[in-house]
Amino acid sequence: MTKSDRVLTAEMIAEIQALFPRYPLRQAVTLPALHVVNRHLRHVPLQAVVEIAELLQLAPAQVQDTLTFYGFFKQDAPHGRTRAWVCRSISCALRGGEEMLEYLCQKAGIPAGDTTPDGALTLEPAECLGACEHAPCMLAGDRLHKNLDRDAADQFLRSVRSNAVETGESVS
């Protein structure tokens, strides 16, 4: 593997290494390191896993094992520039959460869990987002959308498409 095939940038490596003093064992930096890479690349390709393992002095299989346990990190392709989690757990479901997910998927033209072809949006079904008093709700990037209805959903999709992404450049 030549140097140019490597995916972790010096910046990512520095971010990960800065966490080492916080933990007595390097393996504990696995999840934080995956988050660092995911924040930059919107996914964690296998090559990144290998490089994280090198940094943490682990076997790649150990990092990969942890990664796959959390359905959170995509590996094959980046998630959309905005990643939206639509809650379908009980309090939201009682107030139309599942219908909102269905509606958003229809309007965006993708099944839940997928990314729009232009790479703008990934729609994820979510379990309780811990914001049940605002049901039904959705977390898009760092922004919580409360009491979601069709109008709010339309507006959200417009903003995502026009790329005036109200969620800021935060794409995590």
Place this chain on the structure above:
Amino acid sequence: MADFEPVLLANIHLPDSHTFDVYEGKGGYRALRKTMRELKPVDVIEMVKASGLRGRGGAGFPTGLKWTFLPKDHPGPVYFLLNADESEPGTFNNRILMEEDPHQILEGLILSCFATRATAAYIYLRYEYPLALERMQRAVDECYRARYLGANILGSGYSLDVTLHRGAAAYICGEETGLIESLEGKRAWPRIKPPFPAVEGVFRKPTVVNNVETAACVTQIMSRGSDWFKSIGVPPPADNPRDAGSYGPKLYCLSGHIERPGCYEAPLGITVRQLVDQYGGGVWRGRKAKAAIPGGISMGLLREDEFDCPLDFSGPGRYGCLGLGTAAVVILDETVSIMDYLYNSARFFAHERGGQCPPCREGTSWALKILERIRAGRGRLKDLDLLAEIAGSIGIIPGTTICGLADGAAWPMKNALSKFREECEETIKRTNPKGWMVTDPVPALEAGITVHELKAVH
């Protein structure tokens, strides 16, 4: 209850309530400074013990007692893990505390660490709380600057470091040993106990795990005294002297079909009906309630005629529920189908279980398949027996699994099947008029076939 004054939520409506200046301006960190000046760790433990505080994370274990399980004279280090993974459906009180009053939590955290002689603390924060993360991080930074964290806190000789650690959207990381494994960088598979974390926890060292609200209670106990804390709530029921009582204020989360959903502080022991009427403004749209989840979805279900159930540590259990759990009350109005509720619950647990114990892994998966089949109009009365069999055989209580997630998966089924039996049977008969009585084995839904396709075939 008229004279009850909220303390945990007393400041959340102030402008900039999350900042150090506002918190200190309101008398915050006075208890910490006094403790560092005048008290020893054992004094803090004694005060927390005397207060009767029980953990707010779901299990209700007495906090002071848990701390005394740490080995004496251990060379250290001792670790303290603040459980901020809050993922039990219906629950959001930890989020509100972290967003609006993070310093109240940090003061309690520092006091708890001092009491347990922990020198490093990790706050395991669920991924979906970006605002809580930002505010907790800011609060931690402010504490370092004020010398409430770091080396030699306020000249006491005691040192403590706090690190925020972000989860990755997995409910099972909230179970304390799942949390430990996750923090260590592994899959969040809960550990077999014993050894308990107090003896061998994270990084194989003695470890305390406490909930965010528990830490906030420690702050209040250390500033107002154990007697004050114990004057709120309810003593053990007369017929159960082994009960540790239910003392102090509690943050109740109210959501679902309610006029004013929100987080309300009330004395432990308030009833579901009082919560709905006095705080929640009644059932939404003037409808009638059908049932309520008493403490997060894992705890099961109360019928409307059981709404006088007191929400203390032993109340829901007396009504056949699993327990008080997180005290997150979700109201279901009369239009809700119990089968829909069951399906929602089963989907959650089948999705969130860690998967290491076969009874839990298979049981939650099959329960979901059966409920999908019923939804597709292919249910049989026999399915209710199958669900009951699963519910009766998975969990710590029957002794077949490592952690309590499986008990939480079982309870909604148990309660729905016994408290709403008629409705369950009626639904199946109505939706499968030709086949509801069949008892021969039938195939599960074939993988990949959706409910819609099945309905079309049918």
